[in-house]
Amino acid sequence: MNKKIFRSSLLTVCLVLAATIALIMGLLFHFFEKQIQKELANEAGFLAHALENEGAGYFDSFDNKNNRLAGNNRITWIDENGTVLFDSRADVSELDNHADRDEIKTAMKEGKGMSTRYSKTLTEKTVNYAIRLSDGSILRVSTEQYTVVTILMGMLQPILFIMFVALILTLVLSARVSKAIIEPINKLDLEIPENNxxxxxxxxxxxxxxxxxxxxxxxxxxxxxxxxxxxxITENMSEGFLVIDADANLLTYNSAALNLLEITPPADRSVLLLCRAKEFRGVISDVLSGIKAENTMVREERSYSLIANPVYEKESVIGAVVVILDITEHEKRDMLRREFTANVSHELKTPLTSISGFAELMKAGDVLENDVTDFSKSIYDEAQRLITLVNDIIKISELDGQSIPYEKETVDLYELSKEVIGRLEKEADKKNITFHLIGGRAEIIGVHKILEEMLYNLCDNAIKYNKENGTVDVLVNQTGDGVNVIVRDTGIGIPISHQDRVFERFYRVDKSHSKKVGGTGLGLAIVKHGALYHHAKLSLESTVDVGTVVTIAFSKK
The missing domain is CATH 1.20.5 (Single alpha-helices involved in coiled-coils or other helix-helix interfaces)
Structure with missing residues (x-):
């Protein structure tokens, strides 16, 4: 705006300056022209009076006596027929008839006349003034006058100098004026417009x-x-959320999407750079073509469900909304459920097959009287195994569903450990294993039955998978944050490749050894779920042929 005002001011001043110079020159030229005409009229009158008094003899000595009076003007005397009788500058014999001249014709009719004639180059003009004498002859006085063009050309240098100075002044003043005009506008406080x-x-x-x-x-x-x-809403969603336009450019997203895909905020706006997985690109391609798309993507051992819906405007796709769900745990639960079902079916089938086989033999009467007792014992043992298995499954189900039919109470883990060790002493004596209980009174709030099952299973496993003449140490100690229970044995140990899975249901490191020592394969799974129920941290360290250490860290909170 400042430049526009400056240019407008400059142009206006320049135009006004040019117009003013032209007007002044025109007025001065017109003024001087009138003055010349007036002077010619006065001179013609004076000469006419002298000629009337002295006659033609007035011109005899004109050049000598009256040259001062004539000056630069040209004097011509013409008779009534247009013949030149006298001319102060030319030989009359060489001059043609002047009867057709405008000023002559006007003077013959009206007594006086005036005309202006320009030169061929238009740089000079001649002003003629004629007056009729009493005898009918005409006296004409003429003078040369420069035209406006000639005057301007003659004054070009001073005019250009004046215009240059005027232009400099105009630039300075226009700049100051435009700045003065703009300054109040620039100082406007648009935060409070009405107070300006x-x-x-x-x-x-x-x-x-x-x-x-x-x-x-x-x-x-x-x-x-x-x-x-x-x-x-979006930042508190556990689901990832992406909004893209029709060109697959990312418009908005939430933190969950970045966390799920484990990426940093994209520098490029293309959503296809977020993830190069085939399933992800396929979903984006389908949804931008107007198809509701769903697919499952596996990325770094995690499973994601991709759900994308197109966004329409006037029947054309203008973008899409993509939701990313982490279904890893769901997939794991489904896998564990399938494994659990298969394992339960297998574990139940084995004792039931044995029971059914022995019962069938006894029913057919093909069993000797002496073998009935052995068959009955086998049926009883298998039934007890089946009952133990069903009880463990029920315990796992209760812990999974958080439907524990017991109330929480204050439990001293040291005393509880002493009771569990007492129950397992006979089993320990069979392998000459020695228990050591270390620690002191340590109370927590929990379910006595579950805590007892957890300690029993840990100590039972420490016996089953221990070596002859081995030891089992149970350490119960209080920490600043709660209570730790550590069960340490000198057994066969667990290979590193199996340590992450030993707490899974029915998982066995060595099935042949597990079959030999018995058990349902649910002991450590019960320990894991019991720890989860009590918000405790469970950890395991083991070295093959050295032993295993299992730690349960209970929090006071």
Whole structure:
């Protein structure tokens, strides 16, 4: 705006300056022209009076006596027929008839006449004034006058100098004027438009700006509120959330999407750079073609469900919404459920097959009287194994569903460990294994039955998978955060490749050895779920042929 005002001011001043110079030159030229005509009329009158008194003899000694009077003017005497009788500059014999000259014709008719004639180059003009004498002859006085063009050419240098100076002044003044005009506008406080003291003409504009500012402020506040609500919702979603346009450019996303895909905020806007998995690209391609797309993607041992819906505007796809769900745990649960079902079926089938076989033989009467007792013992043992298995399955189901039919109470883990060790002493004596209980009184709030099962299974495993003449240490000690229970044996140990899976249901490191020592394969799974129920941390360290250490860290909270 400052430049525009400056240019406008400069152009205006230049135009005014040029017009002023032209007008002044025109007025001066017109003024001097009138003066010359007046002087010619006066001189013609004077000469006419002298000629009337002295006659033709007046011109005899004109060059000598009256040259001062003639000056630079040309004097011509013409008779009534147009013949030149006298000319102060030319030989009359060489001059043609002047009867057709405008000033002559006018003077013959009206007594005086005036005309102006320009040279061929238009640089000079001749002003003629004629007066009729009493005898009918005509006296004409002529003078040469420069034209405006000639005068301007003659004064070109001073005019250009004046215009240059005027231009410099105009530049300076225009700059100052434009700055002075713009400065109050630049100092406008648009935060409070109505409080500005400026040009009166700007008052309606400032009032309108104030109204618009208020409206925009309300709209922005509403927009920020909605954006905050949207961010609050999306940022607290566990599901990943992506919004893309028709060109697959990322418009918005939430932190969960970045965390699930384990990526940093993209520098490029293309969503295809977030993940190069075939399934992800396929979903994006399908949804942008207008198809609701769903697929499962596996990425770094984690499973994700991708659900994408297209967004339409006037029947054309303008973008899409993509939701990313981490279904790893769900997939693991499904796998564990399938494994659990298969394992349960297998574990139940084995004792039931044995029971059914012995019972069938006894029913057919093909069993000797002496073998009935052995068959009955086998049926009883298998039935007890089946009951133990069903009880362990029920315990796992209760822990899974958090449907524990017992109330929490204060339990001293040291005393509970002493009771469990007492129950297992006979089993330990069979392998000459020695128990050591270390620690002191350590109370927590928990379910006595579950805690007892956990300690029993850990100590039972420490006996089953121990060596002859081995030891089992049970350490119960209080820490600043709670209570630790550590069961340490000198057994066969667990290979590193199996340590992550030993707490899974029915998982056995060595099935042949497990079959030999018995058990349902659910002991450590019960320990794991019991720890989860009590919000305890479970850890395992083991070295083959050295032993195993299992630690349960109970928190006071």
């Amino acid at each position: 003291d400026t040009y009166e003409e700007l008052t309606p504009l400032l009032r309108k700006i104030a109204d618009q500012k208020e409206t925009i402020g309300e709209q922005l506040a509403d927009s920020r509120k909605k954006q905050k609500e949207f961010n609050l």
